[in-house]
Amino acid sequence: MESKSKNKSKSVGRVYLVGAGPGDLGLVTLRAKECIEQADVIVHDHLANPEMLGWARDEAEIIYAGKKAGEHALSQEKINTLLVEKAREGKRVVRLKGGDPFVFGRGAEEAKAIVDAGIGFEIVPGITSAIAGPAYAGIPVTHRAENSHVTFFTGHEGAEKTESAIDYAALAKLGGTQVMLMGVERIESIAREMLKHGVSENLPVALVRWATTGRQETLTGTLENIGRRVVDLGFEAPAVAVFGEVVALRESLNWYEKRPLSGKRIVVTRTRRQASALSDRLRALGADVIELPTIRIEPPSNLLEFAELVQVAHAYDWIVFTSPNGVTAFFDTFFKLYDDAREIGGAKIAAIGPATAQRVKDFHLHVDLQPDEFVAEAVVREFQKQGVENLRILLARAEKARDVLPKQLSSLGAIVDEGFAYRTVAETRDDTGARRRLLEEGADLITFTSSSTVENFLALGLPWPKRMKVASIGPITSKTVRDHGLNVDVESRRHDIEGLTEAIRSFYAKGAGNG
16 A cells, blocks of 8 residues: 555645736835745746846746747747646746736736636735836826826737727717826827727827836827827837826826936846845936846855954954945854854954945944044054054955955054955846846946955946946946956945945036936
8 A cells, every 4th residue: 555645745836926016126015036046947028137047046946938029939839838737836927027917917817717727826915017007107007187187098909809999989088087008109000099989199108218228218299190200200009008197197197207327227237136226226316227247256266264263353452344244244254153232352442434434334233433534554553543452353345355454454453364254156047138128228327435446347348338328336436447448437435335326426417427
């Protein structure tokens, strides 16, 4: 007789049909983010912001099923089969769909296939571009003085249909605000049909392209000329179309496209984990950010040697941290060895830069020395004032970092030990397609926050986009940029992320970056 364990069938997974929202990461629901973080498999669309994939676990399987005009990575039938197969393997499968899964998507078809296969599923609604696109263009889809209803329709119908299912006569009679998803390539014929059924040729129309992202563009016109304008300006999908008198309100309510960095595409080269601190600030100012990490933080080559130094940290007079990464690595190791922060003893702490100091404070420890300048030389000057002869100093820092600190502190008479807390290596992964985007679309500005980001970006061998300028976080990074034959167009006076953001904002405010 076979054992019960052999008869026991493998547990079946679950499928989550998740709305990825219209593009702005800030408009993704908390539940959607939670599903991505827990997923074993993620099947994502072309219109789902690929930066969401940064929330996924490293071991999650990422599958691109993108569909854009004329191109299909996977057919709908194959997508349905894929979702079922992965779930039958006992996996948590997230189907990430642009906007809302049930608003002019194929979410209902996918849900039916999952139900027919006897697999459990969940729907996670998303904010649809039908609402968000007009809102980000300064167009309210309803207004008490203008209309009392809004109608949504699709301009992209199934190829199997022999005639349009859109009732243009009913749309003309209904009036109000009408929002069309998909179909910008057919806008001329759609406008012609609306005119044929009695809609005024002066009806205001707006097309919002790449709505809610840093690439957003809005084209306005009338029903009579919108088709011609689209052709003349080469205005392409993806775009949301709004028909109605509410379009005129954009003149006073347009907010998103008037921010300081609107229309500027900026490359962020920091590590995947750190990129958001800079990216979020730039996006808040209107920039279209391409996150292209060039470095990754790894444990040091000799972790045991570093752990031995951390273990006797209480024996030092000073511990010097040169970066937030060093602080994190130090205390990750420290709390594996000890369960009480007081084991650090009487060692005083020095930190270079406010971000490093804040990371120390995150562990509820006091920073005893933080120079005004965020460079190693400033720490040396502060120690020189105090006198450090015969004092024991532990430097927690990256491998292959500049040797200014150990050399100059030793020359002042200090007893210096270097603790290599981490190392930076070249980032080889490009899950979000950032390199392809840079090649295809170019950029206005690239940001470098360390010498290693410069060196590793150039090591990728990507063609330098025309007119792309360089922003550097400080003089050390700038020297590396110039050593490689490049110009530095923006250099932050305050050598941290906030200072770099302000320097970029000022650069464009003065019109320096528009030439």
